[in-house]
Amino acid sequence: MQTSPKENSHLSSFEEWEDFLKQRYPDSPSAGDSRKKPEGFRDYRAEPRASVKEFYRLNHTYQTREFVLGKQKEFASRGRARMGIWEAMEYLNTLVDDSDPDTDLPQIEHLLQTAEACRRDGRPRWFILTGLVHDLGKILCLWGEPQWAVVGDTFPVGCAYSPKIVFSELFTANPDSAVTQYQTRLGIYTEGCGLDKVDMSWGHDEYMYRVVRDYLPEEARYVIRYHSFYPAHKEGEYEYLMNERDKQMFRWVREFQHYDLYSKVPERPDPQELRPYYEALISEYFPPQISW
Numbered sequence: 001m002q003t004s005p006k007e008n009s010h011l012s013s014f015e016e017w018e019d020f021l022k023q024r025y026p027d028s029p030s031a032g033d034s035r036k037k038p039e040g041f042r043d044y045r046a047e048p049r050a051s052v053k054e055f056y057r058l059n060h061t062y063q064t065r066e067f068v069l070g071k072q073k074e075f076a077s078r079g080r081a082r083m084g085i086w087e088a089m090e091y092l093n094t095l096v097d098d099s100d101p102d103t104d105l106p107q108i109e110h111l112l113q114t115a116e117a118c119r120r121d122g123r124p125r126w127f128i129l130t131g132l133v134h135d136l137g138k139i140l141c142l143w144g145e146p147q148w149a150v151v152g153d154t155f156p157v158g159c160a161y162s163p164k165i166v167f168s169e170l171f172t173a174n175p176d177s178a179v180t181q182y183q184t185r186l187g188i189y190t191e192g193c194g195l196d197k198v199d200m201s202w203g204h205d206e207y208m209y210r211v212v213r214d215y216l217p218e219e220a221r222y223v224i225r226y227h228s229f230y231p232a233h234k235e236g237e238y239e240y241l242m243n244e245r246d247k248q249m250f251r252w253v254r255e256f257q258h259y260d261l262y263s264k265v266p267e268r269p270d271p272q273e274l275r276p277y278y279e280a281l282i283s284e285y286f287p288p289q290i291s292w
């Protein structure tokens with residue numbers, strides 16, 4: 001049993017986790033495949049911040065299969081709010097970022113900067129929209145979910161942990177480590193069963209996928225659902241659980257990941273100036289309000 005599932009971590013903002021990812025997965029011409037990482041990049045194991053390590057400790061301890069199935073059920077009804085996409089962006093922005101008192105719009109800025117980078121590169125409309133909405137699931141934090149159940153690199157539950165998951169040694173504290181059935185290569189799954197049959201650790205990706213799945217095309221759904229699945233899209237792990245469709249769709253997950261991590265620029269986007277363009281784009285795919 002989980003002794004303290006509400007225990008919170010000490011990240012002063014999601015940026016601490018995201019900065020750590022940038023350090024672990026530096027941008028490079030071969031972005032999308034860390035196996036080709038050039039020599040000389042910083043070793044991510046060099047002194048992670050204590051808050052980041054503590055965050056991973058909680059995430060790896062409490063993300064059990066039982067916890068994941070419970071959250072899937074708890075959020076299945078989506079009766080928490082009726083909001084449009086832009087409204088949800090403004091709502092997410094009420095999440096206070098302790099670490100950055102000079103930035104009063106950190107969340108909406110990341111979404112707009114990601115979308116604007118996709119737009120500048122002439123990406124398809126659905127891809128730009130994916131940039132705009134991909135992190136809206138972080139509103140889970142505003143509904144009292146602890147950080148370790150909202151962000152963090154995601155991984156399958158119910159089968160062996162890949163040693164390439166960040167701080168995989170911390171899984172020894174996870175009760176699933178003692179469940180023999182969950183600790184074989186395939187665990188409860190079958191070879192090539194397809195990721196749709198695989199339960200992923202719970203967080204903003206899986207939640208947001210469930211919110212948007214009736215509205216967005218398949219490629220967008222993949223990007224949203226697996227954009228934090230770093231063990232797969234950056235490390236090449238868990239391919240044996242994927243079917244052919246997953247492998248094709250992961251091309252988009254890898255392409256998107258570049259915009260997610262590296263689109264931060266000093267120039268701050270002006271939400272009100274950009275709003276008409278994005279409201280038009282939103283209305284191509286979404287009704288005025290959706291259930292959260």
Ligand SMILES: [Fe+2]
Binds near residue numbers: 134135204227228
């Ligand atoms: Fe994200």
Ligand SMILES: [Fe+2]
Binds near residue numbers: 110134135260
């Ligand atoms: Fe993001």
